[in-house]
Amino acid sequence: MRVFVPFDTRDPKSRLSSVLDSSEREQFAHVMLGDVLDVLQRAGHDPTVLATAPLDCSCSVRVDERPLSKAVNDILDESTLPIGVVMADLPLLTVDSVEHLVDQSGDVVIAPGLGGGTNCLVIRTPEFRVDYHGASFLDHRRQATKAGVDISVVDSFRLAVDIDDPEDLLELLLHGDNDAAGWLSNAGFSVDESGEQPTLSLSGDRQ
């Protein structure tokens, strides 16, 4: 299946700015993107990066600088369905979790993100339109109901954890074993297990 992976090249992962500087955030975002593309390919899919600017990448790249929903809805108009849309900041993605997503029946399959976003979609009907603004999980579910489209929700922790805020990095360190987790360890992040609950620990020169 053709899977589009949105990637915003402008100030990526800005909510991590309290723990990573601008150049590090750019590197980290690219490493996560690489992990996602690698998993999608190993799961037998054909990823295309949907980027806001040209990008050096081994996969095909489609450049569209408009807001994401517009860009994806245009793709829906011109594509043979099904297509997938999988976010670039899902470094816990595995081949199994991608298969779990794609194996679900339904005109639309959605994997919610923590906090009410939409991390992954499989779209099998032209009746569906995306809207990534705001509480997109609720919006997508309501929109599907309104359009009489059968939507199924995937229950997956690995698809739900998107990396937005520093606390998300803890999940990556706890459960990741790919390049993004390695990058983060090399950058001086680790899990502090000394307290009642594990916390994110930064090496001395980062504090």
Place this chain on the structure above:
Amino acid sequence: MRVFVPFDTRDPKSRLSSVLDSSEREQFAHVMLGDVLDVLQRAGHDPTVLATAPLDCSCSVRVDERPLSKAVNDILDESTLPIGVVMADLPLLTVDSVEHLVDQSGDVVIAPGLGGGTNCLVIRTPEFRVDYHGASFLDHRRQATKAGVDISVVDSFRLAVDIDDPEDLLELLLHGDNDAAGWLSNAGFSVDESGEQPTLSLSGDRQ
């Protein structure tokens, strides 16, 4: 399968004290417990509440006021395996997610919680001991490796979301359709969808 559901009757859900008073937290904890017991029964299992004090409950109750790990390890010593241990603060639990947990192969099956805890266990071997203190997901995995026990990790968002902090309530409102979600709505909580991202909203008299 016999499934133990730990429930601490002493100051339950203390980390919700910024949004719920003591009596509300007690009520809410009991409603979540009821949801969990109901789902386990509908999934065909036999739940026993493992409580720190006697409790009025339609299920069987085992009282043990010692730390949780000690109480569960004693149960492991005296039980016919397998047994399950499922936390009482998992109001997104569904019959499907319980079946997904129990269907996994492995001497031990673990469902991690957000933040590195252990939300559910299925234990099929007497070689395994629980340790719920600290980063219990990592501890349990290491302990299994050390004991030569085959452990499998369940990928489930519904099993991962335990209700500890106010931000967890947002997940319950977004994805729950059981009594705990209803209780929370009736108590004046809702999802504010007006911003860039959904947030937890409290009715006027709670602010």
